[in-house]
Amino acid sequence: MTERGAVMTIFEAYNNTKKRLAAAGIEDSVFEAKAIIRHITGLSNNEILTNYMNNLTEFQENNLTAIMRQREIRYPLQYILGNWGFYKYKFKVGVGVLIPRNDTEILVETASEFLKDKKNPQVLDLCAGSGCIGISLAKDYPDAAVVMVEKFEEAARYIKQNIELNEAYNTLLLMGDVLEGAGSGEYDLIVSNPPYIPKTELSLMNEETKFEPETALLCEGDGLKFYRVIAEKYKASLKNGGMLAFEVGFSQAQSVCDILKQNGYSDIRTVKDYNGTDRVVCAVK
Numbered sequence: 001m002t003e004r005g006a007v008m009t010i011f012e013a014y015n016n017t018k019k020r021l022a023a024a025g026i027e028d029s030v031f032e033a034k035a036i037i038r039h040i041t042g043l044s045n046n047e048i049l050t051n052y053m054n055n056l057t058e059f060q061e062n063n064l065t066a067i068m069r070q071r072e073i074r075y076p077l078q079y080i081l082g083n084w085g086f087y088k089y090k091f092k093v094g095v096g097v098l099i100p101r102n103d104t105e106i107l108v109e110t111a112s113e114f115l116k117d118k119k120n121p122q123v124l125d126l127c128a129g130s131g132c133i134g135i136s137l138a139k140d141y142p143d144a145a146v147v148m149v150e151k152f153e154e155a156a157r158y159i160k161q162n163i164e165l166n167e168a169y170n171t172l173l174l175m176g177d178v179l180e181g182a183g184s185g186e187y188d189l190i191v192s193n194p195p196y197i198p199k200t201e202l203s204l205m206n207e208e209t210k211f212e213p214e215t216a217l218l219c220e221g222d223g224l225k226f227y228r229v230i231a232e233k234y235k236a237s238l239k240n241g242g243m244l245a246f247e248v249g250f251s252q253a254q255s256v257c258d259i260l261k262q263n264g265y266s267d268i269r270t271v272k273d274y275n276g277t278d279r280v281v282c283a284v285k
Contacts, residue, residue, distance in 0.1 A: 011052040013037060013064060024072045025207075032077055039081050040064050074207035083165075087136045092161045096154030098216035099208075100132040103273045104193055107247045108136045110271050110280050111191045114243050115141055118188050124237065125149065126178045126192040126230060129216055131159035131171075133191055138168040146171045149182045152215060178226065181233050190234055193247040194226030195219040223249060227256045231263045238285040245282035253278035 008016070014037050021029035037048060040056070040063045056064070070080050078084040078099045083092050086100035087108050093099055115121050115137065121144045125134030128148035138146040148171060150156045159173050176182025178194070197205070197217050209217065219225050227246060238244060244265065248256050253270045260268050265283035273279035 007055045008061060009053050009055055010037060010041060010043075010048060013040075013056055013061075014048075014052075017064065017068065020068055020072065024074070026071070026074075032071070035077065035081065036064065036067055036071075040067070074211075076208040076211055079211065086132045089132075089136055089139055089166055091130050091132050091135070092158055092165060093130055094158065095211070096152070096213055097158045098129040098155070098212055100130060103279050104133065104247055106271055106273050106279050107191065107193060107245060108133055110282060111137055111189055111243075111245050112140045114189060114245070114282075115144065119143065120145070121188040122186065122239075123147070124185065124187045124190045124234070126190065126234070127151075127194045127216075127226065128159055128173070129155050129193070131162045131168075131173075133193060134171060135159075135162055135166050135168045137189075137191070138171045139166055142170060144170060147174060147185065147187075148172070149174045149176050149178055151175070151177050152213070154213065155216070179229050184237055186239055187237055188239055188242045189245065190230070190238055190242070191245045192226070192230055194230070196223045196226065196247075196249040196252060198223040222255075223252065224255055224259065227252075227259050231259050231265070235263060235265075235285060240285055242285050243282055244285070245280060247279060248281050250277055253281055256281040 014033055017036055018029050018033035021032050026032060040060045067080055076099055078093050083090055084100055087105045091100055123137055123144055123146040125148045128134055128150040131148055134146045134148040138144055148159060150159060163171055174182060195217055196219050199218050246256055257268050260283040267284040269282060270278040271280035
């Protein structure tokens, strides 16, 4: 048996982790330190509080060391942990798939509110990524039928895992290119968080984002291509009275509203995110 150096308590590990994260330039070092300690110990927040003077095992210390090496080079915490809470559910994430964001929860909340009076609603989720939007809606409404369209196999693998993880068996995954009109049918709701960041803004993205797939983030030109195509091509797939709802980038809301107006949609409105930015644009056919 090898000798260990000074043994670290859970409390010491948390404080050390918090300091190292802050030194690496990570804004929410307190939240992340708690998440990492929960992950390596398997304890809840309450259990950590009652066991904070317990020593870490050698395995836990080694795990913490490995995690911190990755996080200090700004490798995304969500990829390190392998799953992430989004809306009311949990999703597997990793290399090749977009990390679910808090802002996207606004899109799910808006869509879920629209569906609350619908019976057996038909939902289409375009550019599905991890499946967090479509699966969340499927879980909220077990009588719904949710079709998720994804082009890339790397992301589709996570959709399949997340369907199983959440037992969202009222969903269907279709492999296809949204820009070519995949996922035809007749739907009460079409929802999408498409790539919308112009390549000219790549340098403004944070360090973690650079580990995510560019195909899920970047859009050629002004970043509005997917909105134009979806608004036009998928209108025929929307029932009369059905809603089209988008997540949009910073400062894109008015442009997307204009696109929807040009394509003859009505009841066009925006919804703000937690920071007061117009994050969702929706309209009715």
